[in-house]
Amino acid sequence: MNSTEQATERQSAIRRLLDHDITYSFFRSKVTVIAGIVTLIYFIATLFAPIIAPYDPFDLSTVDLLDSQIPPAWMANGDPRFVLGTDDQGRDLFSAILYGSRVSISVGFVSVAFAATLGIFLGLVSGYFGGRIDAVIMRIAEVQLTFPAILIALLIDGVARGVFGELDREQYAFWILAFAIGLSFWVQYARTVRASTLVEKNKEYVQAARVIGIPSLVIMVRHVLPNVLGPVLVIATINLALAIVLEATLSFLGVGVPATQPSLGTLIRIGNNFLFSGEWWIAIFPGLVLAVLVLAVNLLGDWLRDALNPKLR
Amino acid sequence: MSVLDIKNLEVTFPHRRGDFVASKEVNLSVEPGEILGIVGESGAGKSTIGNAVIGLLEAPGHVSAGEIFLDGNRIDNLDGKMMRRLRGRRIGMIFQDPLTSLDPLQTIEFQLVETIQYHLSLSADEAHKRAVDLLDQVGIPDPEIRVGQYPHQFSGGMRQRVVIALALCAEPEVVIADEPTTALDVSIQAQILELMKSLCRDRQVAMILITHDMGVIANMADHVAVMYHGRVVEHGVTEQVLGSPEHPYTKSLIGAVPRPNIKVNRFPVVNYIEKAGVPTKNIDIATHWLGEAIRHDKLDGPLLSLKDIGIRFQTRSSIFPSRRLWLDAAKNVSFDIEQGETFGLVGESGSGKSTIARLITGLHDPAAGTIYFAGENLTALTKKADILALRRQMQMIFQDPFSSLNARMRVKDIVAEPIRFHGLTDNKTETRQVVADLLDHVGLGAKAGEKYPHEFSGGQRQRISIARALATRPRFLICDEPTSALDVSIQAQILNLLKDLQDELGLTMLFISHDLAVMRQMCNRIGVMRQGVLCEVADTETLFKTPEHTYTQQLLSLMPNMDLLARDIDSTDRHPLENLPN
Numbered sequence: 001m002n003s004t005e006q007a008t009e010r011q012s013a014i015r016r017l018l019d020h021d022i023t024y025s026f027f028r029s030k031v032t033v034i035a036g037i038v039t040l041i042y043f044i045a046t047l048f049a050p051i052i053a054p055y056d057p058f059d060l061s062t063v064d065l066l067d068s069q070i071p072p073a074w075m076a077n078g079d080p081r082f083v084l085g086t087d088d089q090g091r092d093l094f095s096a097i098l099y100g101s102r103v104s105i106s107v108g109f110v111s112v113a114f115a116a117t118l119g120i121f122l123g124l125v126s127g128y129f130g131g132r133i134d135a136v137i138m139r140i141a142e143v144q145l146t147f148p149a150i151l152i153a154l155l156i157d158g159v160a161r162g163v164f165g166e167l168d169r170e171q172y173a174f175w176i177l178a179f180a181i182g183l184s185f186w187v188q189y190a191r192t193v194r195a196s197t198l199v200e201k202n203k204e205y206v207q208a209a210r211v212i213g214i215p216s217l218v219i220m221v222r223h224v225l226p227n228v229l230g231p232v233l234v235i236a237t238i239n240l241a242l243a244i245v246l247e248a249t250l251s252f253l254g255v256g257v258p259a260t261q262p263s264l265g266t267l268i269r270i271g272n273n274f275l276f277s278g279e280w281w282i283a284i285f286p287g288l289v290l291a292v293l294v295l296a297v298n299l300l301g302d303w304l305r306d307a308l309n310p311k312l313r
Numbered sequence: 314m315s316v317l318d319i320k321n322l323e324v325t326f327p328h329r330r331g332d333f334v335a336s337k338e339v340n341l342s343v344e345p346g347e348i349l350g351i352v353g354e355s356g357a358g359k360s361t362i363g364n365a366v367i368g369l370l371e372a373p374g375h376v377s378a379g380e381i382f383l384d385g386n387r388i389d390n391l392d393g394k395m396m397r398r399l400r401g402r403r404i405g406m407i408f409q410d411p412l413t414s415l416d417p418l419q420t421i422e423f424q425l426v427e428t429i430q431y432h433l434s435l436s437a438d439e440a441h442k443r444a445v446d447l448l449d450q451v452g453i454p455d456p457e458i459r460v461g462q463y464p465h466q467f468s469g470g471m472r473q474r475v476v477i478a479l480a481l482c483a484e485p486e487v488v489i490a491d492e493p494t495t496a497l498d499v500s501i502q503a504q505i506l507e508l509m510k511s512l513c514r515d516r517q518v519a520m521i522l523i524t525h526d527m528g529v530i531a532n533m534a535d536h537v538a539v540m541y542h543g544r545v546v547e548h549g550v551t552e553q554v555l556g557s558p559e560h561p562y563t564k565s566l567i568g569a570v571p572r573p574n575i576k577v578n579r580f581p582v583v584n585y586i587e588k589a590g591v592p593t594k595n596i597d598i599a600t601h602w603l604g605e606a607i608r609h610d611k612l613d614g615p616l617l618s619l620k621d622i623g624i625r626f627q628t629r630s631s632i633f634p635s636r637r638l639w640l641d642a643a644k645n646v647s648f649d650i651e652q653g654e655t656f657g658l659v660g661e662s663g664s665g666k667s668t669i670a671r672l673i674t675g676l677h678d679p680a681a682g683t684i685y686f687a688g689e690n691l692t693a694l695t696k697k698a699d700i701l702a703l704r705r706q707m708q709m710i711f712q713d714p715f716s717s718l719n720a721r722m723r724v725k726d727i728v729a730e731p732i733r734f735h736g737l738t739d740n741k742t743e744t745r746q747v748v749a750d751l752l753d754h755v756g757l758g759a760k761a762g763e764k765y766p767h768e769f770s771g772g773q774r775q776r777i778s779i780a781r782a783l784a785t786r787p788r789f790l791i792c793d794e795p796t797s798a799l800d801v802s803i804q805a806q807i808l809n810l811l812k813d814l815q816d817e818l819g820l821t822m823l824f825i826s827h828d829l830a831v832m833r834q835m836c837n838r839i840g841v842m843r844q845g846v847l848c849e850v851a852d853t854e855t856l857f858k859t860p861e862h863t864y865t866q867q868l869l870s871l872m873p874n875m876d877l878l879a880r881d882i883d884s885t886d887r888h889p890l891e892n893l894p895n
Binding site: 024203204205207208209210211212213214223226227 | 676705708711713716717718734778785
């Protein structure tokens with residue numbers, strides 16, 4: 001294939017995408033479009049946080065304790081340098097929120113990726129092979145379902161503290177947190193994928209592949225997997241919002257990321273101490289940012305669920 | 314005075330890419346006691362008419378022009394409340410699938426009494442009595458007892474009888490039957506049709522019978538309307554329309570119907586709905602990659618031989634062996650398939666014919682007996698390489714063209730997969746060339762490979778399936794109901810293609826179907842299966858002329874009578890798609 005052919009194929013692929021029913025349903029719903037734009041703004045803002053943020057909240061040399069607890073710029077005593085005010089250590093709240101969202105969204109993505117990978121794999125194996133393997137995996141999943149996700153995350157975090165010790169923990173905190181959150185979400189993926197796999201494996205295209213002689217593992221990856229990913233995408237989107245909230249909850253409880261790397265949850269926890277002493281902005285702004293982010297991602301997830309479900313179309 | 318009049322009906326489904334007109338300029342009328350057949354292939358708009366009459370068009374579809382009159386009163390513009398009073402009371406409906414048209418959580422009595430009391434002011438006792446009466450009339454034995462049972466306690470045919478009772482329970486003037494017997498076996502189909510006919514005559518009910526099946530029309534309808542692309546192309550007395558069709562579409566449709574009583578070598582040209590794919594280039598099989606399949610070692614015996622094959626499935630599991638229940642899906646089945654012949658397996662649903670196909674291809678393992686393929690004992694092979702080598706030589710074409718292709722793969726990858734997996738070509742360029750040749754040879758054109766399966770129609774997908782099956786260069790092809798999901802004209806095309814391929818490549822085929830008329834056209838020998846047992850094996854002509862087993866005789870007697878249909882369809886009468894009304 002020469003390069004012009006490739007170019008035309010790419011063009012037609014873009015045209016197909018723009019013409020697709022899913023694209024159509026996206027642009028038909030105003031709420032979805034707004035949610036999409038908001039999410040996009042979040043991603044850009046967090047990705048370019050070092051460029052956009054006026055201060056680096058991790059750089060102690062720019063932080064001055066004299067600037068602490070300054071209210072937002074538009075209030076009396078406000079300082080135009082700090083648009084959303086400062087926290088108790090004199091950090092610019094706007095910058096802290098940008099960097100905090102960065103941590104929150106990263107934890108969300110990493111944990112969802114981890115949960116989805118684990119869940120899809122176990123669900124596929126469980127659904128395709130059935131029998132004893134299926135029974136074992138699904139019983140484990142059911143046992144895990146009886147514990148609340150936050151309990152599991154706390155448990156894993158506690159174990160990690162014991163293993164790594166407090167000092168090392170700071171270093172690994174991000175990954176431990178993502179792992180803990182991911183591990184508490186895999187069951188949902190496994191159950192969904194298993195159910196779809198049970199349907200797909202009895203379809204004739206899988207039997208056709210078996211008649212050709214293709215081994216089970218290849219059939220699972222090449223034929224079954226692409227056909228069960230639709231619902232997974234929906235769960236992943238909604239889980240992203242859940243994971244961000246769970247991270248915030250854990251950080252709020254003080255078992256999340258260390259205070260030197262504040263996430264939105266950490267900021268809210270710090271602000272919580274000052275909520276009733278008049279410095280409301282330290283808690284409210286990170287809280288608002290978190291709420292809007294979660295709402296936007298959830299709305300996107302709802303749209304995706306409706307768009308991918310042919311019965312609702 | 315006709316009871317139902319449809320005048321100039323047009324039904325439109327708005328869509329973001331422009332409105333879709335499902336039916337247009339439809340003029341029909343039915344008299345009391347008359348059966349009007351509406352026949353056509355999928356997408357012709359026949360169900361749309363039925364749904365428009367009873368006011369059940371799925372949103373956003375709506376009647377965009379024309380009028381419908383019931384007994385002289387216009388009904389197409391009634392609001393929801395008025396329409397509900399009409400529905401079931403004056404117009405009854407019989408749906409296709411008896412397994413889903415009854416509420417599984419309610420007894421038959423509840424469902425009948427509910428409908429009766431909604432429409433007729435009867436006391437509970439009277440309604441109950443009426444329900445029992447109705448069940449008796451539709452031929453359900455012990456109606457007093459059975460009325461209290463749940464739908465799952467009835468067989469498919471019995472359920473369809475209940476559905477008919479439901480449709481009739483308020484003495485409607487018009488009954489619309491939308492493919493009422495398509496989901497049923499042939500023996501039950503005959504009974505249900507007979508029942509519907511006599512009820513219609515006795516009660517002077519006007520019936521609209523919507524079906525794709527020419528045999529059903531021939532045996533049931535007084536008048537028939539042939540639909541094509543939303544329009545009625547021919548309308549008249551059944552004998553007239555079927556016996557001497559005038560419109561070219563009717564001709565090609567009737568020409569495509571396989572007859573149980575005549576054997577044709579090839580079906581007449583039927584390129585009406587879909588352009589019959591013709592290969593664009595002639596492949597010299599003798600030198601082509603595909604032709605290497607022919608050069609297998611000559612065998613003395615049969616290519617495939619089954620000896621006392623048995624398999625059973627557990628229907629109730631229990632830790633105690635004595636409490637387990639088993640279903641014999643195949644029991645002591647033995648037959649041989651000679652090289653180059655087409656062997657047919659016929660039987661009703663659940664007779665075990667598909668199980669046999671799955672046993673041969675190794676999707677199931679037999680519990681008893683042995684399978685010999687090309688002289689090798691398949692059941693005794695343990696080495697993976699040996700099994701693969703033999704598997705490659707047998708391929709299968711499945712029933713459902715919509716689930717037999719992986720929707721996420723391009724057609725060229727679907728066809729290339731067996732070639733790549735078995736390493737049948739020397740390099741990528743050759744693979745690409747072979748795939749293009751294969752797609753072209755089954756009539757799709759070499760460019761079809763770039764598309765995804767959902768861009769093709771059912772018949773075209775079945776061609777992709779065939780191309781994939783041929784890609785391993787098999788010598789033995791199993792066709793498991795390859796055309797039962799297809800329209801009759803597409804079926805004719807696919808059967809023609811299969812015959813051509815068999816002649817060219819010298820394939821041996823196992824052809825599985827429930828349709829005896831198709832079997833007669835395709836098979837050299839036929840085996841008749843019933844509840845896992847092979848009743849009779851005979852040459853096709855012998856079987857049709859002098860069936861020995863009583864079950865075979867029964868099956869043959871149940872075949873719809875096709876004598877009404879015109880015999881000599883001019884096969885030279887080609888009608889290119891371009892000249893047709895749209």
